[in-house]
Amino acid sequence: MKNILKLLNKREQKIFLENKNLISKLWKIIPESNKRPMEANDIINILKNENLPLNIKSISKKFNIILKKNMRLKKYNSKSKFDGNQIIIEYKDEKEIPEQIGHIFQNFLSGIYFQYPPKYNLKTIDFYEKKAKNFAKCLNLLIPRYEIMNSLRKHFEITNSLRKHFEIMNSLRKHFEIMNSLRKHFEIMNSLRKHFEITNNLIKHFEIMNSLRKHTRQKNNLTEKQYPKNNKIQIENVKYDNNFCQAA
Numbered sequence: 001m002k003n004i005l006k007l008l009n010k011r012e013q014k015i016f017l018e019n020k021n022l023i024s025k026l027w028k029i030i031p032e033s034n035k036r037p038m039e040a041n042d043i044i045n046i047l048k049n050e051n052l053p054l055n056i057k058s059i060s061k062k063f064n065i066i067l068k069k070n071m072r073l074k075k076y077n078s079k080s081k082f083d084g085n086q087i088i089i090e091y092k093d094e095k096e097i098p099e100q101i102g103h104i105f106q107n108f109l110s111g112i113y114f115q116y117p118p119k120y121n122l123k124t125i126d127f128y129e130k131k132a133k134n135f136a137k138c139l140n141l142l143i144p145r146y147e148i149m150n151s152l153r154k155h156f157e158i159t160n161s162l163r164k165h166f167e168i169m170n171s172l173r174k175h176f177e178i179m180n181s182l183r184k185h186f187e188i189m190n191s192l193r194k195h196f197e198i199t200n201n202l203i204k205h206f207e208i209m210n211s212l213r214k215h216t217r218q219k220n221n222l223t224e225k226q227y228p229k230n231n232k233i234q235i236e237n238v239k240y241d242n243n244f245c246q247a248a
Contacts, residue, residue, distance in 0.1 A: 015120060019111050019113075019114065020111075021084070022082060022084055022111075022114045023109075023111040023114075025082075025084050025085075026082055026087075026108060026109065026114070027109075029063075029064050029087065030063050030064070030109065032046055032063075033105075033109050035109075036109065036110075037105060037106050037107075037109045037110050038105040038106075038109060039105075039135070039138070040102075040105075040135050040138035040139040040142055041138070041142070042105075043059055043063075043105065043139070044139075044142050044143075046062070047059065047062060050062075054142075054143055055143060056094070056097050056098065056101070056143075059101065060089075060097075060101075063087070063104075064086075064087060065087045065088075065089060065101070065104065066086055066087065066088045066089070067089050067091070067097065068088060068089065068090045068091070069090075069091060069092070070090040070091065070092065071092055073090060073091075073092055076117060077091065077092045077093060077096050078090060078091040078092065078093075078096035078097070078099070078100050079100070079115070079116060079117060080100040080101075080103050080104055080108075080115065080116050081114065081115035081116075082104070082108055082114040082115070083114075087104060087108075089101070089104075098135075098136035098139045098140055099132050099133055099135075099136040100116065100132075101135070101136070101139065102131065102132030102133065102134070102135030102136045102139070103116040103128075103132040105135060106128070106131045106132055106135050107128045107131065107132065112128055113128075116132075
């Protein structure tokens with residue numbers, strides 16, 4: 001590093017040392033960078049993996065970027081700066097934010113400069129501005145695409161959930177049909193049980209009636225056997241009385 005410093009004048013040495021200090025601090029604030037510039041796809045993938053909403057506010061919150069609306073900006077519509085503690089984007093119009101994010105992830109993380117527009121004149125500023133604009137274009141394309149895909153995913157999840165709901169409802173309907181069928185079955189079984197009880201009672205009734213009939217018949221037979229003897233005795237008595245009367 002000493003050899004590098006020898007090649008620089010005092011002003012350039014000061015800028016170099018400031019940038020070295022700032023880049024070390026910035027890498028700590030954005031550890032996901034792994035000490036290198038980040039592309040728009042890298043940002044999107046980090047948010048997707050953490051199931052975070054994909055929008056400018058979510059990106060800013062995730063990477064500790066402070067957004068400030070400032071309608072008093074005069075020369076530029078937006079600007080960004082890292083002061084060693086905070087990454088701040090000031091803007092008039094939100095449409096300017098993606099390009100400033102591009103400066104942070106492409107150029108701040110490369111150690112090229114730590115504020116845009118730069119504090120020092122850069123001969124290659126057009127190159128770095130182009131990188132930031134390309135980053136912004138890519139980000140602006142990826143966000144709505146992700147939102148559409150996310151919306152479709154949620155749609156299919158809801159559709160699948162509804163399908164499962166209807167399957168459950170259909171299953172419940174079949175369950176209630178089976179339960180109703182079983183209820184009817186038990187009603188029929190109960191009806192048959194009552195029928196057999198009635199039939200059994202009728203059988204017992206007829207058995208009792210038959211028993212009474214037999215008993216009556218036996219009683220009648222017994223009476224018929226007894227009463228003829230009595231009749232003979234009575235007839236003989238009558239004959240005897242007649243004879244006695246005649247003798248008298």
